[in-house]
Amino acid sequence: MYEDQQLIQEILRGSQAAMEVLTRKYYKDVFAFVYRKTGNRDLAYDLTQEIFIKVIKKIGSYSNTGSFKSWVFSVAVNHCRDHWKSAEHQRTQKQSELSEYLTNERTNVSYIFAQKETRERVKMAIGELPEYQRDAIILKYYHEMKIHEIASMTEASESTVKSRLRQGLGKLAKLLGRGEEYGQQQKK
Numbered sequence: 407m408y409e410d411q412q413l414i415q416e417i418l419r420g421s422q423a424a425m426e427v428l429t430r431k432y433y434k435d436v437f438a439f440v441y442r443k444t445g446n447r448d449l450a451y452d453l454t455q456e457i458f459i460k461v462i463k464k465i466g467s468y469s470n471t472g473s474f475k476s477w478v479f480s481v482a483v484n485h486c487r488d489h490w491k492s493a494e495h496q497r498t499q500k501q502s503e504l505s506e507y508l509t510n511e512r513t514n515v516s517y518i519f520a521q522k523e524t525r526e527r528v529k530m531a532i533g534e535l536p537e538y539q540r541d542a543i544i545l546k547y548y549h550e551m552k553i554h555e556i557a558s559m560t561e562a563s564e565s566t567v568k569s570r571l572r573q574g575l576g577k578l579a580k581l582l583g584r585g586e587e588y589g590q591q592q593k594k
Contacts, residue, residue, distance in 0.1 A: 531581040539574030
């Protein structure tokens with residue numbers, strides 16, 4: 407945190423090097439968040455670039471309350487929301503469909519996240535969730551954010567975030583369970 411404050415002060419004084427250090431420090435996490443949210447590497451790259459442009463332009467508005475990482479993720483969440491609302495996105499949006507052959511032998515959500523072979527299926531299923539549940543799940547399980555941090559970033563109460571997580575995980579389990587039911591029907 408102290409290192410971030412030093413970098414921010416240097417950026418405000420015009421240091422290009424400090425800006426590069428700060429960007430490098432958070433780039434991978436922000437890109438991973440955006441990529442998990444969009445499922446499209448090129449789009450995630452473009453949005454991440456735009457996010458860091460916003461971060462640098464708005465860095466003077468960082469109020470030093472809460473962690474800088476949370477602030478950066480707030481900018482990312484809001485930028486992604488703006489993108490989804492944009493006319494460009496509305497024209498190019500394609501709904502991902504969960505493949506009918508998905509199989510899953512366990513319904514424990516923790517197990518699902520831990521298994522390498524289910525990652526692609528989980529990614530597709532997460533894409534099926536409403537944006538507010540998708541954000542909560544990605545921030546909690548992929549970026550290990552705390553409930554209060556997610557609440558702050560998404561401008562929701564902690565109880566709302568908990569509800570979104572619970573409902574989102576329930577939907578996720580059902581989406582992944584759908585393939586299991588389909589596989590059993592195919593065997594008959």
